[in-house]
Amino acid sequence: MPDGRVSTEEAVLAAHAGDAWFAASLPEAVVFPESAEEVSALLKFASEKGVPVTPRGAGRGYVGGCVPARGGIAVSLMRMNRILEINREDGVAVAQPGVITGDLQDAVLAQGLFYPPDPASLRECSLGGNVATNAGGPRCLKYGVTRHYILGLQVVLMDGTIVRVGGRTHKNKMGLDLIGMFVGSEGLLGVVTEITVRLLPAPPASATLAASFAEATGAAAAVQAVLAHGFLPAAMEVADHFTLEAARAHLGADKVPPGNAHVILELDGQPASVRGEAASLAELLRKVGALTVKTATTPAESDAIWGLRRAFSGSLRATGLTKLNEDVTVPRSRLVDLFVLGGALQAKYGFPVACFGHAGDGNIHVNIMVDPNEPDTTTRMEAALDELFDHVVAWGGAISGEHGVGLAKKRWWLKAAPAELRRLTAMVKSALDPQSLLNPGKFV
Amino acid sequence: MPDGRVSTEEAVLAAHAGDAWFAASLPEAVVFPESAEEVSALLKFASEKGVPVTPRGAGRGYVGGCVPARGGIAVSLMRMNRILEINREDGVAVAQPGVITGDLQDAVLAQGLFYPPDPASLRECSLGGNVATNAGGPRCLKYGVTRHYILGLQVVLMDGTIVRVGGRTHKNKMGLDLIGMFVGSEGLLGVVTEITVRLLPAPPASATLAASFAEATGAAAAVQAVLAHGFLPAAMEVADHFTLEAARAHLGADKVPPGNAHVILELDGQPASVRGEAASLAELLRKVGALTVKTATTPAESDAIWGLRRAFSGSLRATGLTKLNEDVTVPRSRLVDLFVLGGALQAKYGFPVACFGHAGDGNIHVNIMVDPNEPDTTTRMEAALDELFDHVVAWGGAISGEHGVGLAKKRWWLKAAPAELRRLTAMVKSALDPQSLLNPGKFV
Structure with a gap:
């Protein structure tokens, strides 16, 4: 390795011990390769010495996927940034x-x-x-x-x-x-x-629509109605009662539309098509019972609608609690069931539970808000997550839609993936990494 | 296996010896499983006995992918058709x-x-x-x-x-x-x-546009212009001079638009959007030099345009020659180079060469028309194909865009895939099928 590629400084090791999740594990060294050839030399060395290697990008993952769980070398690819x-x-x-x-x-x-x-x-x-x-x-x-x-x-x-x-x-x-x-x-x-x-x-135009509904059932029906009319929006986001309440508490009730559910639709394409379709969609949303419908056609107006969507996470964090963001995916027909389950978990375990996310593909972020300082938090949290994932699996859902398994979902991967699937996964893994040195300690 | 699942009748064996390509190899038995459990029992048996197994669907492939090259059992999945x-x-x-x-x-x-x-x-x-x-x-x-x-x-x-x-x-x-x-x-x-x-x-509406151009360069420029204006049509097909000439000879010159290149565009979506975009696209096509532009908005009109597209293969077959349909893919900027190469191959080797296909993603079917009865056809054909695939690989293209490798492209897979890629492919194959019994004799 050329000079300046390897660090064993304490601060550098600490900065490469985890991602945006809470778990961390110190590597023994961090390597910053600047070419494929340097990565190759490093992996050859690690293979010969039997040293674990955990590659990482910007470290923004949500599941501890790049935590060097068995120590060894953390490989940052961030200098290969051209x-x-x-x-x-x-x-x-x-x-x-x-x-x-x-x-x-x-x-x-x-x-x-x-x-x-x-x-x-x-x-x-x-x-x-x-x-x-x-x-x-x-x-x-x-x-x-x-x-x-x-x-x-x-x-x-x-x-x-x-x-x-x-x-x-x-x-x-x-x-x-x-x-x-x-x-x-x-x-x-x-x-x-x-x-x-x-x-x-690049689509030359876009438009954003925001609609509020009295109940989650209305929002879910709206999602189905949009698709049934042959629309395939670029995005179709939904937020539940709990999310909206957190936003009201944090931002002020006047900043959040009325009702217990909220849907955002994004259209893109040719300018005249987007204008016409936005008008048709607004009419459709009103017809299926939206309390309010807002249509944004300028970037500033769109940004205001997406700004509320982006503020959901902050509103939840503003409670001072730790946000466990579980990116489960359910078949689209189960959206309402998932919201109802969120409410039931809140009632049963006492954690605030907020669901929002990508309604169009059933990928809803279920945020369980915990206070890690309470003595029995871990036990209750695990029980709540068990119940959540059990339902998701029983409904034909997936325990992760986009974050991955990493360390965070390893426990539920074992439940969600039958033995045959785990064995097939292990067959592929061991074909490519027979010593299991690449990112070891994860789901395979 | 329950009764009626296995056949060793000569006619059945012959019917399961190949696909739409010319190569064939007789299996020793054909099995028609009706459930996953029957497939499982069959594969377990074959694994224990070391018998090759070649699965097949409807046998419509173009590359001999389901030819039981090493004999053994052909498995037809066609009774599992619910x-x-x-x-x-x-x-x-x-x-x-x-x-x-x-x-x-x-x-x-x-x-x-x-x-x-x-x-x-x-x-x-x-x-x-x-x-x-x-x-x-x-x-x-x-x-x-x-x-x-x-x-x-x-x-x-x-x-x-x-x-x-x-x-x-x-x-x-x-x-x-x-x-x-x-x-x-x-x-x-x-x-x-x-x-x-x-x-x-389902998109509630669609429209089809057909445009003719004096030269292939004009058609390629039109393809780029459509994309540069932010359109992403459902389909964007192109046909070259040689294809159009074959169609003129077969269908009559009046059935084929003028010029040496032809582009078909398909739009789908909401009715008003499709109407508006079809008008804009027609204008754009004229602006970039189309000789003729036809817009079809009814299913019958669309079908007439696609009918000409579908007739290309028949027109080529009507020559009485054997059509070698090579589904190469080139980077989109190489469309004209590919057409020029087609002309050069025709001149050099004396085979008619017709290029048409999916211009939007660079996946162009290069049809080399050969007479298998001529004595030196095989040598000339292989030389022409070598030259075609050499160019495609040098341009950063792929030797198959949609047909696969099978037997037909095995020879060029060895040229197009570097040793590291072939080894990685073999690693995955042997992890899942260590005895190499599944569809053996193909590219890995």
Whole structure:
């Protein structure tokens, strides 16, 4: 390793011990490679010495996915942060994993292009981290998740092999889908050192609608009605009674629309189409019982609506409690059941529970608000989470829609994944990392 | 196996020896399982006895992907042909692999839902075959390939294990993307026995535009202009000079628009939006130099435009020659280069070469028309294909966009995939099928 790539300073180790979740575990060294060749040399060394290696991007994950649970080497990809190419004719960008997702979006937008994945942390998270977690966001309803935009990867395997999978074409059926195998693999199968993404034409116009409803059932019915009329909005977000109450307490009741449920819709496309569809949707929302409907067609108006959405997390944090953000996904028909369950958990365990998120694809963030200083918090919290995940699994849902399993959901992965699935997962893992040195201690 | 599941009749063996490509190899037996449990028993038996097993759907593939190259057992999934569920609220359908893709589309459309993947053979091919090849079609530009619509699979592994991967939620980040690993794996990793697909709201309206251009450069410029104006049509198809000439010879010159290149655009969405956007696009196409522009807004008019597109293959076959349909994909900026190459190959090797296909994602079917009765056809053909694939690889393209590798492209897979990629592919294959009994003799 060239000079300046390795640190064992206490502060550096501490800064690379965890992510946005609470668990942390100190690495013995942090390495900051600046090329695929350096990553290769590092992994070869680690393989020979049997040293655990935990790759990480910007450390903005929510599940402790990059916690070096068995110590060893933490590999920060954040110095590999160059956008290598933006090609308008091909609809392609090539970037290193340390590029901040929002910076890539801005850079391609400046050329009239669009990179749709929009995790909430897009101003802080890295593209490599997005690949590791197959990151989502509100726009997934229409545009899909990170996987759908990754055309090619350069990956370093644990034995040091540098391999390119996929390419730069928008369609590719050459061999197995090894891109899919790496995207979302949470650093368990290899270290991604270069990413080629698919870009769409930037939609020239957008509009945002906000509607409030007396009850969650009304909001869920509105979601179904929008789809039944053949609309596929870019985003369709919902917030429940508990979330709105927290926002009222924090921001003032006048800043939050009336009712016990709130829906945000985003449309994008050609200007005249967006205008017309926004008007039709507003009418439809009123017809299915919305108490209020607001349509925003300028960026400032849209930003005000999304601003309320973004303030939900802050409102919850303003309670002084610790927010356990469980990104469960349920079949769309179970939205109301999930809200009802949130209320039942609140009543039973005494924690405030707030549900909001991506209604269109059933990916609802269930936020259980706990006070870690209370003596029996851990026991009650685990019981509440057990009950939540048991329901989600019984409904045919998924314990994670976009954050991943990491350490946070390891316990429930064991419940949600039958033995055959866990064994198949282990077969793939051990084929690529037979010593289990890459990000060890996680769900496989 | 229950009675009636196994056949060794000569005619049955012959009917399961190949697909729509020319190569064939007789299996020793054909098995027609009717449940996952029967598939499991069969694979367990084959594993114990070391017998090759080649799964197959409707046998409509173009690359000999389901040819039982090493004999053994051909497994037809065509008796597992039930649609098990269509759930409108969840936006989900569950089907067995033997369901004909077009039948699934019709059944969901009757409930206002939309299954976008549209391989040209959709009236004959099976959903299981589509999963095996990650099938595409014209609509991939806007809607993506089969992979993007598969939420869950039931798969039988070679050791007989029945495992479920994914589920029925539209977003799912639970563990590794094992769905992606199986989709497009050409029957090399497991046998798919149940498929859960994501459904979209059916777009209530559509429109089709056809434009002719003096030269291919004009058509390619039009494709770029459409995208540069922020349009993302459902489909954007192109045909070259050679294709149009064949159609003129076969259908009569008056049935084919003037010029040496032809573009078809499809729009879908809300009725007023589609109308407005079709008018804008027609204007844009004229502005960038279209000789003629036709806009179809009724199903009959649209069908007439697509009818010409569908007639291209027949026109080429009407020459009496054998059509080698190579579904290469090039970066979008290389469209004109590919057409020029087609002309150069025609001049050099004396075969008619016709290029048409999915311009929006660079997936162009290069049809080399050969007369197998001429003595030196094989040598010349292989030389022409070598030259084609060499260029495609040098341009950063892919040797297959939607048909797969199978037997037909095995020779060029070895050229296009570097040793590291082939080794990684083999690592995954041998983890799941250590005796290499599943669809052996193919690209891995």
